[in-house]
Amino acid sequence: MKPSSQRAIKAQQTRQLLLDTALELFDKKGFDNVTIDEIAEKCDVSKGAFYRHFNSKYDVFAVKFxxxxxxxxxxxxxxxxxxxxxxxxxxxxxxxxxxxxxxxxxxxxxxxxxxxxxxxxxxxxxxxxxxxxxxxxxxxxxxxxxxxxxxxxxxxxxxxxxxxxxxxxxxxxxxxxxxxxxxxxxxxxxxxxxxxxxxxxxxxx
Structure with a gap:
């Protein structure tokens, strides 16, 4: 598999992990009580990684919707x-x-x-x-x-x-x-x- 393909797969996996984790936290704690830092930390990625996939917490909802x-x-x-x-x-x-x-x-x-x-x-x-x-x-x-x-x-x-x-x-x-x-x-x-x-x-x- 080419490195570019591996990076694309890894990026998609990270995006899905961020999405699933954010929705899980929103469900447990309420949307307003969850921070982007918390989502990133739980996924073991940087805050910048979150912003590479979503512009804000609201964008997570948009994707799911x-x-x-x-x-x-x-x-x-x-x-x-x-x-x-x-x-x-x-x-x-x-x-x-x-x-x-x-x-x-x-x-x-x-x-x-x-x-x-x-x-x-x-x-x-x-x-x-x-x-x-x-x-x-x-x-x-x-x-x-x-x-x-x-x-x-x-x-x-x-x-x-x-x-x-x-x-x-x-x-x-x-x-x-x-x-x-x-x-x-x-x-x-x-x-x-x-x-x-x-x-x-x-x-x-």
Whole structure:
């Protein structure tokens, strides 16, 4: 194996170790009670090594949060072809909310959103980046729905997409506020269904 390849493998291993260790410490002690020095020390690496892989503690969360996009690669293949486009979108969102609830947890997601709101955001931020897998998936469903005539063409596609994806972010935000008082899996179904009642194609169109 070439030295450059060995260095790349070692760097990837270090990055994964830092990621796993940081998340473990966050879970045990709380995000605000963990320092970068502590993460580096537990991994037996320098503080500089941490910064070679992550810009801040918040970036550790960003990397983990993006794991949900990988989940959609397998989910898409499981959708029954007989489902309507509206059913596909609701199923996708419900599976997303189950992942957030059961795999990441409200405390983790709250920290991700707090991090996002404490910084200057643009359209490339990972919470709103249109290139994220979830957004591309919803866009593909929307295209299919418009082509099949399931949705009205009274609004521009970008308007429809923007509001459909806003349902996702709004539901997560409310979950952070109300926590156990709100069932995000059921809530996203109700909200998106109400949107569909407004954008569904009418018989006279």
């Amino acid at each position: 993006k794991d949900i996009d990988n989940f959609y690669e397998s989910f898409y293949e499981k959708i029954h072809p007989a489902c309507t486009v509206k059913e596909k979108i609701i199923l996708a969102y419900q599976e997303q909310m189950k992942y957030l609830r059961d795999e990441l947890g409200v405390d983790f997601v709250r920290t991700v959103y707090t991090s996002a709101l404490s910084r200057t955001m643009d359209e490339k931020h990972y919470l709103v980046d249109p290139e994220r897998r979830i957004y591309k998936l919803i866009e593909s469903f929307l295209d299919e729905g418009l082509e099949k005539g399931e949705f009205t063409s009274a609004w521009e596609k970008e308007q429809l997409l923007h509001n459909l994806t806003r349902c996702m972010r709004a539901t997560v935000f409310d979950w952070i506020i109300f926590q156990n008082k709100l069932d995000i899996v059921e809530e996203i179904k109700v909200l998106v269904t109400m949107i569909f009642e407004g954008i569904g194609k009418r018989e006279n169109e």
